[in-house]
Amino acid sequence: MTRYRWVVLEGGDGAGKTSIRKHLYGAAQRADQEVLTVIQTSWLVPEHTEVITNARFHNRPLPRPRITAAYVGDKEAMTDRLIDPHLAERHVLGDRFVMSDMVYHQVLWDIPMDDTYQAYARSRVRFPDLTLFVDTAPETAVRRLMARGSDRRNRWDNLETQRRVHELFTHILYHSDRYPALGRIVVVDNSGDLETTFAHVDRVFLPWLVP
Numbered sequence: 001m002t003r004y005r006w007v008v009l010e011g012g013d014g015a016g017k018t019s020i021r022k023h024l025y026g027a028a029q030r031a032d033q034e035v036l037t038v039i040q041t042s043w044l045v046p047e048h049t050e051v052i053t054n055a056r057f058h059n060r061p062l063p064r065p066r067i068t069a070a071y072v073g074d075k076e077a078m079t080d081r082l083i084d085p086h087l088a089e090r091h092v093l094g095d096r097f098v099m100s101d102m103v104y105h106q107v108l109w110d111i112p113m114d115d116t117y118q119a120y121a122r123s124r125v126r127f128p129d130l131t132l133f134v135d136t137a138p139e140t141a142v143r144r145l146m147a148r149g150s151d152r153r154n155r156w157d158n159l160e161t162q163r164r165v166h167e168l169f170t171h172i173l174y175h176s177d178r179y180p181a182l183g184r185i186v187v188v189d190n191s192g193d194l195e196t197t198f199a200h201v202d203r204v205f206l207p208w209l210v211p
Contacts (some may be wrong), residue, residue: 004085004130004184004208008094011134011166013157014141016190016197020134021095023198024209029208036092041071042078046071049074050055055109059155062196065109071101071116072123091209097128099182103168105185113168114178121181131185132205138162140191 007024009017023036026037031164051070075097086092098120105111120127138159144159151168176185188205190197 006083006094006126006129006167007132007209008097008099008128008130009132010096010099011136011169011190012141012162012183013154014144014162015134015136016132016144016194019194020132020188020190020197020201021093023201024206025093025162027202027206028091028161028209033210034052035093036082036086036090037093038078038082040096041074042082043074044077044081045073046078046100057154064109067105067109068111068116071105071187072119072125075120075125076123076207079124083126089201094128097130097131098125099133099169100177102172103165106168107164113172116138117179117181125182127181127207129183130208131182132188133169133185134188134190138166141166 009021011017025035041049041052048070051062052074053064055062055067055070083092098117100115101120102113105116106113142157142159142162145162157194172179173183173185173187176182184206188197188201
């Protein structure tokens with residue numbers, strides 16, 4: 001059976017990515033497998049951090065190529081200084097990566113998904129060995145987001161935006177042959193309760209991580 005070392009969870013906000021990542025992390029640890037978890041940005045390069053923060057959180061208008069370059073540069077630093085060194089010793093679990101950038105950059109800044117993909121494909125960013133797309137209906141995801149409280153919500157945490165996000169993720173799934181560098185993508189249905197999803201993950205996906 002193929003074992004995957006560098007695994008990323010993708011999906012819209014409120015889909016359940018973080019919960020599933022934490023579950024996989026705990027299960028791997030209990031099986032004596034070392035795991036590093038990373039988020040979608042490394043914040044290792046100050047000039048890239050400034051651009052990403054201003055564009056994403058402060059909604060400041062910036063040239064699209066500058067936004068793309070900052071995100072790619074940030075993930076190149078993550079690849080060089082975190083992902084590659086740790087993969088020699090342990091699994092790496094990511095919460096969002098290139099797929100999310102393709103989708104959200106289209107939604108937030110009207111940067112074509114193909115342009116974002118090509119920028120990453122030309123870079124030294126290490127693409128995941130396996131991507132688990134956590135599929136949740138936008139209506140369900142937004143209900144979860146609303147339950148978190150207003151202080152934890154972002155400007156894209158609304159039904160209209162999350163429907164567009166889900167639509168673009170689905171487009172990638174149905175046209176994955178156009179994005180070969182993304183590697184293997186597997187769908188995890190998280191439309192029900194988390195315990196059911198965890199049981200499915202343990203049965204189907206955990207053996208890909210734990211001998």
